[in-house]
Amino acid sequence: MESRSHRFKENAAAALANPVLQANMRTAKGKFVDKRAIAIKEIDDFEGTREAAKQLRNLVLENLDLWLEKFETNATARGAKVLWAKDGAEICRHVAEIGKRHGIKKAVKSKSMLSEEAGLNQALEATGIQPVETDLGEYILQINNNEPPSHIIAPVVHKSLDEVADLFEKVHQTPRKTEIPALTREAREVLREHFLTADMGISGGNFLVAETGSVALVTNEGNGRMVTTLPRVHVVITGIEKVIPTLEDLATLMRLLPRSATGQSISNYVSVLTGTKAPDELDGPEHLYYILVDNGRADVIGSEFQEMLRCIRCGACMNHCPVYQTIGGHAYGWVYPGPMGSVLTPLYTGLENAIDLPHAATLCNQCGVVCPVKIPLPDLLRKLREKQTDKNLRPWMERAVLKAWAFVAASPTLYALGAWFGVRYLKWLAGGKASIPVLSAAPEWTKGRDFPAPEGKTFRELYAERKAKP
Amino acid sequence: MSSREDILGRVRAKLGRNETNAVAARTGIDVILAAKAQGPRPHVAMEMSALAGRLIDKSLAYSSTVDQIATQAEAPAAIARYLAGLGLPTQAVIWPKLADLDWAGAGITVAAREAQDADLVGITGCFCAVAETGTLMLCGSPDSPAAISLLPETHIAIVPASRIVPGMEEAFALALNELGQLPRAVNFISGPSRTGDIEQTIVLGAHGPYRVHLILIDGE
Structure with a gap:
């Protein structure tokens, strides 16, 4: 089957905009989850x-x-x-x-x-x-x-x-x-x-x-x-x-x-x-x-992803995945959807051909908790993200921002200074409102949600103030 | 290079296989196969009455029905009653090894052969039954063909209480012990065939039987 995983973002957007699919996904939601929760209680020592x-x-x-x-x-x-x-x-x-x-x-x-x-x-x-x-x-x-x-x-x-x-x-x-x-x-x-x-x-x-x-x-x-x-x-x-x-x-x-x-x-x-x-x-x-x-x-044998090969294809990870429950399986673009698919597709079809799949997860670990063979799916997704960055497969902007972030986060002084400026800038940007509807630095992110406005002081400042109080 | 050598060669390279560690690993594999270690087991009471009770409970939970009789000789009459109760036909395809029972005396016309599409009732024995999940284990052989429990809309299985084992582990052990090796077709059956593919709504009778009826023989 030809992979369409490289078009994940478009596929997912189309799935979200499809009212019939959304209604059908709502009908299915939770049915397998509830039945599993009851069935595993029959086993004295499920763990x-x-x-x-x-x-x-x-x-x-x-x-x-x-x-x-x-x-x-x-x-x-x-x-x-x-x-x-x-x-x-x-x-x-x-x-x-x-x-x-x-x-x-x-x-x-x-x-x-x-x-x-x-x-x-x-x-x-x-x-x-x-x-x-x-x-x-x-x-x-x-x-x-x-x-x-x-x-x-x-x-x-x-x-x-x-x-x-x-x-x-x-x-x-x-x-x-x-x-x-x-x-x-x-x-x-x-x-x-x-x-x-x-x-x-x-x-x-x-x-x-x-x-x-x-x-x-x-x-x-x-x-x-x-x-x-x-x-x-x-x-x-x-x-x-x-x-x-x-x-x-x-x-x-x-x-x-x-x-x-x-x-x-x-x-x-x-x-x-x-x-x-x-x-x-x-x-x-x-x-x-x-x-x-x-x-x-x-090629997965002996690699850091070998644990994925334990998979027995039960589908519990997708049944419990908030992303899968929302966009359905077709958006993932190849044979295997959900968390297991987001690990398998890049491994089997090439890291560069499924660039968005390892990111199609909140890393909430519902999948890892229900996996019957204890595959640490969020860890594997994170490792795939690291590999993408190592191989320079992520956009240059994202890599530059992460590099800058790593530099700042490694220095307590720089971090404190950045946070001090940041919260004040964001408070000014909010102009007295409780949230910021559009962040020009992350317009994609604020498309689906508002950014909560900071109160104007950093955690460190608040902590120091509270400690100073008698 | 053949695909076999290519695939196995890459797996070997990834695992760092060499002649020395292969010898040790092969011994390890033989030890694992000889040990036949079991995983954790759910508790299943072992007395025969408890095993039969559990088999009945679990079978009912899987939408099967159960009748209890004292001896195998009563089976044809019990089956005739069941068929009459549901208004089902009294012609049946049966395992050749059950052909000696008095079917005609109970008013059932039987054919001991492989199953055909037109057969509406299939009557089988079972190799054994698994109490843990309410499951029948059927083993294919010339006098117990597999399709009789599959093609007809109604499957009736005769289950001697003495052939109920706690779990799948005991069922496999019994087969290896009595038959020398695993027969070609081992089928574990738990209730009628079903599907939930359309809107996760369970429907009985997908491709196989709509009804599974157990005739449990208490005295055998």
Whole structure:
């Protein structure tokens, strides 16, 4: 998927000015947050479980090469073929080749963010394979001219019931339905036909279990089970960082992932799939392929951003983010929105291509507090900001101001003098009013708020006065 | 250079991999895999009656329904009552390993084969059930095909109380112990399929069953 992250400011401004989107974001706001808060109380030692998850994810990242080899050996022993892809283009080439080898006409897909990274649907269409998204949300987006998702687990959180009703009426050419169960039923019937006639199933992978060479898939709709049970070929596309050691680790992570994502104790379906079907089995794929994808991940290993690779894609960080809740996911411009996206997008697509994302945060640490694998997201965002400054990627004016500020702040005398002048100047500027509506030095900042006027004395002066009083 | 070598090569370089530390790290990995250490566990009472009670509570919380009977032989009659109660068809696709029960005697016409689109009722057993979350664990095999619990609108599962385990950890251990290795398709099922994609409103019966009904056998 082509990144539009370099246009974040324009995207965010457009999102704020879009009344339909704003209404839909208000409808969604807080639903996942409340459900999560209740669900985590079912776990006696939620903090301990988070810590265990963090440790087991770290354990793998510290020796990722060897864990990948272990997974590859065990998956191959059960009849799977393991392929590797450096980038999105190579994912598309692999899937096209597999399609050609097995004479594939139609591929049903369960949610895979990697396939969004690669722009796989367009590539498949170009090779004559019909891709069909089967997650209800992803399906809605596909029939709406391949619109990108705006959330990693609730792809159409930005759309209203009315918009979906209009879309189904137009695309399915059926009488307009206004009830959510009726719309869901209509999609079920359309997609059931595709499940039964597809010869390839494409899925992501929530986890790769090294111990057994298995992929774990977590879904509620059952589409993940369909695409991995009915077609004769199953292709798993997943990032190289998704390996976990054992089935016990899967059990630990399954206590965290659904609770953090949708506030469920467990997702309706957790499938652990290993190898291909036996000759006497009545269902299951005859061929199983894993495409293990780098696309920027390998270079994060060993770096100061390695902790980001612990991410298990639950979406809790965006659900709790005041910025995401206001602008929605599309404004972030690439596959991953919210705080995790603001870290991943610059790392995977280049620091210079997502210059505003690390700044699209108040650093309030809601995301860090709810992250089930304890990724210090605000710290990573701050490190990205530092890197931008180190690499001279910020505007020269901002850099000059920060340099001047650093010089002044390092000297108590200069700082006191600057503050003494500053508060008096600002008081004069306010002209007796309580706030300043426009600051000519920071017009962008005062566009959305007024600057409170100082009372005319610095903190140091007030402190000294108070101390001098008997 | 192949992509595999390119990717693994860069990961190795970043991690400072060399032959000496690889030997130590491989031993470390084998120790981790052998230890199969568990994370913190929520408390689950272990007595069989408590496990069954928890399975029932959690299953109901996940929109399943539950019936309790004494022996497996009573299952066809209990299922017939359930189907009649909801006005559901009495034709069902069943796991081949359940074919020996007296279905005809209960008035149910069964087909023991893989599931097809037209099948409206699917009847399965389960490999075991997880009390912690009210979850069924089904293992695919020639006489327990996976799609029977997926394609039909109604899924009925026969669950012997003796096969209820506290958590997912015990379920995996049981599979490895009894089957020697993880079967191709392990499916954990908790209630009917659902979606919340449109306005976060939960709707049952997304792509899989609208109804999941547990027949719990107390005496087995």
